[in-house]
Amino acid sequence: MIELPALGWQSIVIFVVFAVSLLIATYCTYAERVIAAFLQDRVGPDRAGPYGLAQPLADAVKMFTKEEFFPGGANKALFVFGPCLAMITALMSSAVIPFGNNISFGNNAFFLQGIEVNIGMLWVFGVVSLGVYGVMIGGWASNNKFSLLGAIRAASQNISYELAMGLSLIAVLMISGTLSLREITIQQSIPGEWAMWNIVRQPLGFIIFLVCAFAETNRTPFDLPECETELVGGYHTEYSSMKLGLYLFSEYVNIFVVSAVMSVLYFGGFNFPFQYELRDWLASSQGWELASAQNLITALGTVLLFGKIFAFIFFFMWIRWTLPRFRYDQLMRLGWTILIPLAVVNILITGGLITFGVIK
Amino acid sequence: MQPLTNRAKKLEKKPMTLAERAYLPAIFQGLSITMRHFFMKKATVRYPEEVRPFSPIFRGLHVLKRDEQGRERCTACGLCAVACPAEAITMVAGERKKGEEGLYREEKYAISYEVNMLRCIFCGLCEEACPKAAVYLQADKMAPPRFERDEFIYGKDRLVEPVDPTKRSVRGIQLTPEQAAALSNKMAQQPA
Amino acid sequence: MSPLFLFLSFVALLSALGVVFAKNPIHSVLFLILTFFSLSGHYLLLNAQFLAAVNIIVYAGAIMVLFLFVIMFLNLNVDTEPHKPALAKIAAAIAGGSLFVIMIVALRDIQLPAVNGTTFDSQIGMVDKLGMVLFTTYKLPFELASILLLVAMVGAVMLGKRETGERHF
Ligand code: SF4
Numbered sequence: 001m002i003e004l005p006a007l008g009w010q011s012i013v014i015f016v017v018f019a020v021s022l023l024i025a026t027y028c029t030y031a032e033r034v035i036a037a038f039l040q041d042r043v044g045p046d047r048a049g050p051y052g053l054a055q056p057l058a059d060a061v062k063m064f065t066k067e068e069f070f071p072g073g074a075n076k077a078l079f080v081f082g083p084c085l086a087m088i089t090a091l092m093s094s095a096v097i098p099f100g101n102n103i104s105f106g107n108n109a110f111f112l113q114g115i116e117v118n119i120g121m122l123w124v125f126g127v128v129s130l131g132v133y134g135v136m137i138g139g140w141a142s143n144n145k146f147s148l149l150g151a152i153r154a155a156s157q158n159i160s161y162e163l164a165m166g167l168s169l170i171a172v173l174m175i176s177g178t179l180s181l182r183e184i185t186i187q188q189s190i191p192g193e194w195a196m197w198n199i200v201r202q203p204l205g206f207i208i209f210l211v212c213a214f215a216e217t218n219r220t221p222f223d224l225p226e227c228e229t230e231l232v233g234g235y236h237t238e239y240s241s242m243k244l245g246l247y248l249f250s251e252y253v254n255i256f257v258v259s260a261v262m263s264v265l266y267f268g269g270f271n272f273p274f275q276y277e278l279r280d281w282l283a284s285s286q287g288w289e290l291a292s293a294q295n296l297i298t299a300l301g302t303v304l305l306f307g308k309i310f311a312f313i314f315f316f317m318w319i320r321w322t323l324p325r326f327r328y329d330q331l332m333r334l335g336w337t338i339l340i341p342l343a344v345v346n347i348l349i350t351g352g353l354i355t356f357g358v359i360k
Numbered sequence: 361m362q363p364l365t366n367r368a369k370k371l372e373k374k375p376m377t378l379a380e381r382a383y384l385p386a387i388f389q390g391l392s393i394t395m396r397h398f399f400m401k402k403a404t405v406r407y408p409e410e411v412r413p414f415s416p417i418f419r420g421l422h423v424l425k426r427d428e429q430g431r432e433r434c435t436a437c438g439l440c441a442v443a444c445p446a447e448a449i450t451m452v453a454g455e456r457k458k459g460e461e462g463l464y465r466e467e468k469y470a471i472s473y474e475v476n477m478l479r480c481i482f483c484g485l486c487e488e489a490c491p492k493a494a495v496y497l498q499a500d501k502m503a504p505p506r507f508e509r510d511e512f513i514y515g516k517d518r519l520v521e522p523v524d525p526t527k528r529s530v531r532g533i534q535l536t537p538e539q540a541a542a543l544s545n546k547m548a549q550q551p552a
Numbered sequence: 553m554s555p556l557f558l559f560l561s562f563v564a565l566l567s568a569l570g571v572v573f574a575k576n577p578i579h580s581v582l583f584l585i586l587t588f589f590s591l592s593g594h595y596l597l598l599n600a601q602f603l604a605a606v607n608i609i610v611y612a613g614a615i616m617v618l619f620l621f622v623i624m625f626l627n628l629n630v631d632t633e634p635h636k637p638a639l640a641k642i643a644a645a646i647a648g649g650s651l652f653v654i655m656i657v658a659l660r661d662i663q664l665p666a667v668n669g670t671t672f673d674s675q676i677g678m679v680d681k682l683g684m685v686l687f688t689t690y691k692l693p694f695e696l697a698s699i700l701l702l703v704a705m706v707g708a709v710m711l712g713k714r715e716t717g718e719r720h721f
């Protein structure tokens with residue numbers, strides 16, 4: 001067996017996670033078009049490769065070969081920095097998401113997670129809150145009024161919805177008592193003790209989180225920063241070529257990350273029903289080794305986690321092609337006068353239920 | 361005022377009920393509608409592989425016919441050009457020389473015959489005006505898009521049908537009385 | 553002093569200077585954000601993960617976004633910046649200088665408690681330890697601060713509520 005330094009396996013996991021997030025984001029662009037088409041009784045792109053599966057590749061070639069354009073009076077350094085920042089922040093948060101339980105072969109045992117920090121949730125939250133800088137800097141550096149308006153909308157929208165998002169996360173914190181995403185996942189399925197996902201304990205919190213997730217990723221019905229009917233293209237009006245590609249791409253990476261976070265926080269992460277029974281059955285009556293049975297469970301769990309993530313991504317797209325865009329004052333009113341009070345009420349309810357021992 | 365039909369809907373502006381203000385029921389309704397469409401039959405025709413059937417009376421690209429011996433029928437009388445409402449046809453008439461009897465049916469023939477496809481409105485009046493049954497609009501060919509304007513001016517090289525009858529357009533022929541009857545039967549059966 | 557510490561301090565000082573000397577206010581704000589990041593790096597070196605994350609979320613993620621927001625609206629740039637009178641410059645220099653002197657005087661005699669390797673708790677900066685301290689020793693200030701924040705939030709929600717009567721938009 002190859003011997004790797006302490007963090008060797010972990011860095012491999014990080015690389016794999018990055019590659020997988022990029023791959024999924026690539027195919028999200030294809031999925032978005034196909035799903036949009038299907039919801040509108042069309043068939044979508046089907047020319048590049050079988051079923052159009054090479055479409056992302058063709059799009060990438062197109063993006064790379066387009067003219068690199070700098071608007072007059074733009075701040076060049078920041079104009080380039082904006083999309084890069086958007087991409088970096090989008091990718092960063094996937095590092096702490098636990099994609100699977102521990103896997104072991106030989107003497108190596110490692111966890112399918114990039115980095116385990118005991119503030120995992122805060123990390124995700126912090127990185128998401130930084131995501132708006134990419135949009136703001138890009139929008140401002142374009143030296144265009146529409147871009148600036150888009151940037152400003154993005155800023156105020158993200159700040160407003162971060163509040164409600166944070167408050168709904170606090171309720172999850174209260175029942176789990178930890179900030180570590182790995183811990184939170186494991187707690188959602190303790191053998192013989194507790195097998196419920198957090199959604200059972202936090203239905204209201206989940207809905208609030210979901211709405212805020214839509215707002216934070218700038219997806220319809222909250223895509224006001226890039227709302228084409230009012231702002232031409234919003235913050236990326238002036239962008240072309242791969243810089244535009246990075247912006248569009250980072251949106252999909254964000255969707256992927258947010259879907260993963262929702263699956264981990266509310267839908268049991270890599271847990272699935274009867275996993276321990278399955279493992280014990282394999283180990284006792286099928287004569288498997290316990291370690292290899294555990295590996296199988298881990299692999300299944302990872303596959304199922306991705307299934308949950310894909311379901312969420314599909315939901316994001318389904319919503320996008322169903323709901324019209326909110327008006328800006330409606331958006332702000334929803335965030336401040338409905339979601340924040342609701343989230344506070346949710347905290348109160350959770351606190352009460354914990355105090356009276358209804359949920360633990 | 362008297363309503364013209366009884367289909368007019370009276371709109372009342374009531375304050376929204378709680379269910380309406382909570383958005384969620386309406387959102388679920390919308391989601392179920394789009395999901396239904398997800399599984400519906402798709403309206404797309406994948407063009408180069410699938411071709412939507414032309415109407416049997418479709419008027420497409422012009423063709424200049426030859427007679428049974430392969431001679432050009434057009435006698436450059438100019439009636440088509442006169443009939444054309446879009447003034448798309450121009451021609452230059454010439455006299456048949458000795459030894460060209462196998463090429464041209466009449467003594468006078470069109471040295472050049474041009475149809476400007478950008479002007480043409482495919483009305484088919486030229487076809488009706490022609491006394492020699494020389495010009496027809498084919499039912500299965502269209503003037504394809506091009507990059508240059510002058511490529512739309514179709515000369516005789518592209519209008520006159522090939523000498524070899526097997527290479528000719530199948531549908532661009534004059535209907536025999538039987539065929540015409542069959543066609544009108546078919547048209548009658550089609551729902552309006 | 554580890555090389556990482558030196559690097560972070562270097563970045564922190566450089567970007568702090570950048571905040572002051574940058575001509576463009578947007579650049580100033582961006583330098584300030586970079587300063588916060590290097591400070592968070594310092595927190596991480598001190599094993600205070602929670603502080604590092606909160607520093608980023610609150611300062612870089614929220615307050616600086618508002619700064620940037622306002623500056624973008626003001627549309628300040630080099631040509632519209634008014635020329636400051638010499639008196640203001642001198643006053644600023646004196647005020648800053650005296651602050652600097654006071655800091656030096658205050659910190660000169662400080663004695664760092666010696667770190668005992670055997671009894672030192674490396675987990676001191678972790679969330680649970682911090683929570684224990686906040687909820688036992690500093691309970692009252694913590695609760696007061698949280699009430700203050702709640703009041704601010706309720707106030708914001710109340711301001712956002714639609715008033716009865718005629719609407720002007
Ligand atoms: S189809 Fe109509 S417009 Fe076209 S050439 Fe004939 S007469 Fe003119």
Ligand code: SF4
Binds near residue numbers: 436
């Ligand atoms: S196509 Fe017919 S109408 Fe036109 S010039 Fe020839 S013979 Fe005359």
